[in-house]
Amino acid sequence: MGQLTAQIRDKPDWIKIRSEFPILDQRVHGHPLVYLDNAATSQKPRPVLDALLGYYERDNSNVHRGIHELSNRATAAYEGARKRAAQFIGAKSAHEIIFTRGTTEGINLVAQAWGTSHLKAGDKILLTEMEHHSNIVPWQLLAERTGAKLSYVPVTGDDGLLDLSRIDSLLSDGVKIFSMTHISNSMGTVNPVRELCAKARTLGIVTLVDAAQSAGHLPLDVQEIGCDFLAFSGHKICGPTGIGVLYGRESILNETPPYQGGGEMISCVDFFKTTWNAVPHKFEAGTPNIADAIGLHAAMDYLDAIGRESILRHDQQLAAHALERLSEIKGIRLFGPPLNSTSERGGLVSFLLPDVHAHDVVTIADQYGVALRGGHHCNQPLMRKLGIQSTSRASFYFYNTLEEVDRMVDVLKKIKEFFTRGI
Amino acid sequence: MEFEELYQEVILDHSRRPRNFGELPDADVHVHANNPMCGDDVTVHVKFGADNALEAVSFTGNGCSICMASASMMTQKLKKKSRGESAELMSKFYEMLTAEQEPEVDKRLGDLVLLKGVRKFPLRVKCATLAWHALQEALEKPQEKGAQLLIEDEL
Numbered sequence: 189m190g191q192l193t194a195q196i197r198d199k200p201d202w203i204k205i206r207s208e209f210p211i212l213d214q215r216v217h218g219h220p221l222v223y224l225d226n227a228a229t230s231q232k233p234r235p236v237l238d239a240l241l242g243y244y245e246r247d248n249s250n251v252h253r254g255i256h257e258l259s260n261r262a263t264a265a266y267e268g269a270r271k272r273a274a275q276f277i278g279a280k281s282a283h284e285i286i287f288t289r290g291t292t293e294g295i296n297l298v299a300q301a302w303g304t305s306h307l308k309a310g311d312k313i314l315l316t317e318m319e320h321h322s323n324i325v326p327w328q329l330l331a332e333r334t335g336a337k338l339s340y341v342p343v344t345g346d347d348g349l350l351d352l353s354r355i356d357s358l359l360s361d362g363v364k365i366f367s368m369t370h371i372s373n374s375m376g377t378v379n380p381v382r383e384l385c386a387k388a389r390t391l392g393i394v395t396l397v398d399a400a401q402s403a404g405h406l407p408l409d410v411q412e413i414g415c416d417f418l419a420f421s422g423h424k425i426c427g428p429t430g431i432g433v434l435y436g437r438e439s440i441l442n443e444t445p446p447y448q449g450g451g452e453m454i455s456c457v458d459f460f461k462t463t464w465n466a467v468p469h470k471f472e473a474g475t476p477n478i479a480d481a482i483g484l485h486a487a488m489d490y491l492d493a494i495g496r497e498s499i500l501r502h503d504q505q506l507a508a509h510a511l512e513r514l515s516e517i518k519g520i521r522l523f524g525p526p527l528n529s530t531s532e533r534g535g536l537v538s539f540l541l542p543d544v545h546a547h548d549v550v551t552i553a554d555q556y557g558v559a560l561r562g563g564h565h566c567n568q569p570l571m572r573k574l575g576i577q578s579t580s581r582a583s584f585y586f587y588n589t590l591e592e593v594d595r596m597v598d599v600l601k602k603i604k605e606f607f608t609r610g611i
Numbered sequence: 612m613e614f615e616e617l618y619q620e621v622i623l624d625h626s627r628r629p630r631n632f633g634e635l636p637d638a639d640v641h642v643h644a645n646n647p648m649c650g651d652d653v654t655v656h657v658k659f660g661a662d663n664a665l666e667a668v669s670f671t672g673n674g675c676s677i678c679m680a681s682a683s684m685m686t687q688k689l690k691k692k693s694r695g696e697s698a699e700l701m702s703k704f705y706e707m708l709t710a711e712q713e714p715e716v717d718k719r720l721g722d723l724v725l726l727k728g729v730r731k732f733p734l735r736v737k738c739a740t741l742a743w744h745a746l747q748e749a750l751e752k753p754q755e756k757g758a759q760l761l762i763e764d765e766l
Contacts, residue, residue: 217613543627577650
């Protein structure tokens with residue numbers, strides 16, 4: 189069995205895998221859909237859809253309350269998803285897994301619950317210049333509440349790398365928490381989070397890794413990374429929307445006060461005093477998103493049956509092919525680590541066509557059935573720094589093909605021609 | 612294809628060589644409008660004449676071709692128009708872009724009719740109306756000379 193699994197993992201049947209995504213089999217504006225907006229959200233395979241429907245058809249009930257059969261089943265499935273999530277990211281125990289609505293809520297939970305109780309005026313919050321707004325704004329709110337200050341690890345330029353030349357002095361300047369993205373959603377850079385967390389740890393700095401773009405794209409192990417917190421979203425890894433995971437080291441969760449109050453998160457409620465439930469339940473007030481946690485479980489199983497090493501290799505191959513083909517377009521401006529760079533990059537490419545605004549690119553590409561993203565990608569400060577308003581972005585996943593990348597490039601060439609005629 | 616209706620030659624020409632593009636040194640009001648969802652960002656500068664008509668209108672900023680072309684064509688169309696005429700043309704223009712059925716186009720809109728195709732791209736309507744919303748703000752809120760206003764337009 190082990191050998192057979194290894195063989196399957198070496199060469200996943202990508203065509204068969206693709207056929208398990210019903211949504212991909214359609215035409216858009218008369219052309220076969222080429223879905224290249226996976227960094228925004230991924231599509232869902234049949235087993236995930238089946239898990240959702242199966243839960244609602246057979247097991248739907250509230251968790252942790254009832255003693256009846258359905259409630260037992262729902263509770264077992266929900267807690268089973270928690271165990272699976274712990275395994276998915278290499279956490280020591282399921283107690284370290286808090287279900288959230290997504291990455292954004294996970295980061296907000298840390299900023300509000302841990303941040304408010306641990307930061308004071310003058311403390312520093314260290315971020316990087318390539319953070320998504322969801323890893324900037326919660327910290328700005330925290331800074332306003334506590335009087336803490338923000339500082340940033342700079343980005344070098346179009347190649348989208350972190351400039352780590354001053355990292356030691358940045359870290360030693362009264363920093364209490366360092367929150368960083370694993371893979372940049374606008375540049376595709378894979379950041380050296382393990383090294384950064386190790387540096388922070390020696391200085392007693394708490395770390396958070398935003399794994400929104402990485403969790404479903406590469407093997408992830410929180411113990412190996414050595415972070416204190418890590419957040420990701422279900423919908424970007426073939427799971428449903430509205431469910432996400434926040435990992436927190438058990439000891440740090442124990443010393444963090446609750447995030448929201450309500451049912452489920454309590455141990456004993458008196459009219460004037462309440463004692464909290466144990467972690468992780470202390471952070472999950474109210475009826476949780478049971479069905480989508482179960483859907484997420486199916487998604488994690490699905491990804492690991494393919495193997496995240498294989499997924500990474502596949503995505504990187506598509507990105508490398510895209511970069512190579514895009515460089516054929518004269519005057520194109522490419523962002524993120526270049527092909528010959530030693531820095532790793534994930535499966536997305538970000539670019540500007542000469543004399544064509546990203547919105548125009550995306551509007552016309554859509555007319556050819558190619559779904560791209562154009563805009564600031566929730567990275568306004570970085571865009572401003574690079575002197576641009578927006579970029580076009582193609583983000584790949586394992587169900588995309590080299591042919592689709594070629595179709596995108598052909599369409600982009602047409603768009604460039606269309607806009608530059610008559611200039 | 613439908614996008615060819617959207618990106619007609621005249622529109623592309625306006626986006627490449629926008630008319631009345633630049634600051635207006637003696638403007639009465641400057642309205643900065645941006646769409647935080649997409650990053651389109653324009654400032655409309657208006658100088659009112661003695662009769663309170665739009666003596667001069669210009670714009671600065673950057674955005675997609677639809678945003679730039681629409682701003683450029685707007686400045687040409689509304690220059691020298693009275694406030695009343697401007698308001699009327701504005702509402703005709705909005706109507707054309709947001710009509711559910713194929714709209715009957717008012718001849719007074721002139722070349723602006725070429726932007727009719729935007730209607731079929733609902734997510735781009737904001738691009739085409741960004742500068743117009745800025746100008747509307749300038750007309751509806753009388754300001755002291757040289758006032759700087761800021762509006763945000765979300766999708």
